[in-house]
Amino acid sequence: MNFFVAIQQQAPEGFVPVAPGTLVEQIPAAPLVMASYAFFLLLMLFYLWTIWRRIGKVEGEMQALERRKSGSK
Amino acid sequence: MMKKIFVPLALVTAAMFAYAPYAINNVAYQSTMLLVQKIFYFHFATWMAMTAAIAVCGIASVIYLFKGSRAADWYGVASAELIVVFGLFGLFSGSLWGRKAWGVWWQWDARVTMATMIVLVFLGYIMVRKYGGPGSEKLAAAMGIFGAATSPFVYKSVDWWRTIHPQTSVVKELGTTFPEAARLVWFCVAAFLLLTVLLLAARVRLEAMRSKLDDMYLAAED
Numbered sequence: 001m002n003f004f005v006a007i008q009q010q011a012p013e014g015f016v017p018v019a020p021g022t023l024v025e026q027i028p029a030a031p032l033v034m035a036s037y038a039f040f041l042l043l044m045l046f047y048l049w050t051i052w053r054r055i056g057k058v059e060g061e062m063q064a065l066e067r068r069k070s071g072s073k
Numbered sequence: 074m075m076k077k078i079f080v081p082l083a084l085v086t087a088a089m090f091a092y093a094p095y096a097i098n099n100v101a102y103q104s105t106m107l108l109v110q111k112i113f114y115f116h117f118a119t120w121m122a123m124t125a126a127i128a129v130c131g132i133a134s135v136i137y138l139f140k141g142s143r144a145a146d147w148y149g150v151a152s153a154e155l156i157v158v159f160g161l162f163g164l165f166s167g168s169l170w171g172r173k174a175w176g177v178w179w180q181w182d183a184r185v186t187m188a189t190m191i192v193l194v195f196l197g198y199i200m201v202r203k204y205g206g207p208g209s210e211k212l213a214a215a216m217g218i219f220g221a222a223t224s225p226f227v228y229k230s231v232d233w234w235r236t237i238h239p240q241t242s243v244v245k246e247l248g249t250t251f252p253e254a255a256r257l258v259w260f261c262v263a264a265f266l267l268l269t270v271l272l273l274a275a276r277v278r279l280e281a282m283r284s285k286l287d288d289m290y291l292a293a294e295d
Contacts, residue, residue: 027176029109032169036112037094040119040162044268047158051275058282065289 075274083271089264100257109173113254116166117244118261120188122269123159124224126152129273130195131221134214143284144277146210149217151276153198155269156220160192175237182236187227194220 093114103110130152136145167185168178179185194216201213231240247255 027173029107029173032109032173033111036166036169037115039165040115043158043162047272048275051272051279055275055279055282058279058286062282062286062289065286065293069293 134217147280183234
């Protein structure tokens with residue numbers, strides 16, 4: 001607790017320029033950009049798979065119904 | 074007609090989506106956000122695709138509610154699903170972008186909150202269709218109309234309530250401030266709109282088949 005208080009106390013008043021050469025990226029952007037595009041790809045593949053699976057299921061049901069109908073004749 | 078153009082359209086769309094990451098990688102960084110701004114190209118395009126799907130759902134819902142057209146109902150339910158899919162990606166990509174640009178994963182600003190609400194409205198549409206029982210089609214169509222009526226408010230929310238989300242003017246001025254990015258973002262929008270047409274066609278086909286199956290069951294009972 002005292003450690004964090006000490007850090008806060010050391011912070012300078014107001015805005016001061018960063019020392020040259022010390023500017024670093026705080027949050028890396030590359031993983032966020034890659035995650036965004038990867039998620040889109042996975043979401044589309046998953047969605048296409050669900051459509052394909054549902055169409056297959058309905059087709060299967062149609063064929064089963066046709067078979068039942070022709071069997072009962 | 075859609076059957077004839079589906080495969081060529083799918084090939085064109087696939088080529089556009091294959092080229093898009095290459096073009097996004099090569100476009101210059103935006104001056105303040107640098108690399109993370111590259112999320113914008115698919116992020117904005119997905120909201121445009123969602124807006125197109127909302128327009129389809131709204132129009133189809135009106136036609137179904139007042140004319141009782143079966144085909145309009147197929148388009149309504151198909152587009153509602155697309156709205157949720159594109160909305161999920163829009164919220165997810167926005168969250169990733171916000172993590173870097175705003176320093177937080179989530180911000181309850183007007184645009185983000187209203188976009189979430191509109192996705193929830195159409196998620197509700199799908200749930201009503203799935204679990205609502207007989208007559209749920211009409212109830213869902215009414216939800217579709219009100220969901221569509223909300224979309225202009227979502228679009229203008231960033232201008233009416235100033236928060237940290239960029240305003241609509243960013244895209245309008247892109248042609249003069251960053252022409253290279255403007256060309257690319259409209260290319261991505263075109264790719265997403267083509268994808269919307271293809272997914273909608275596939276999803277409408279599924280609804281048409283389900284409708285035919287229902288007819289077959291009814292005929293078998295007679």
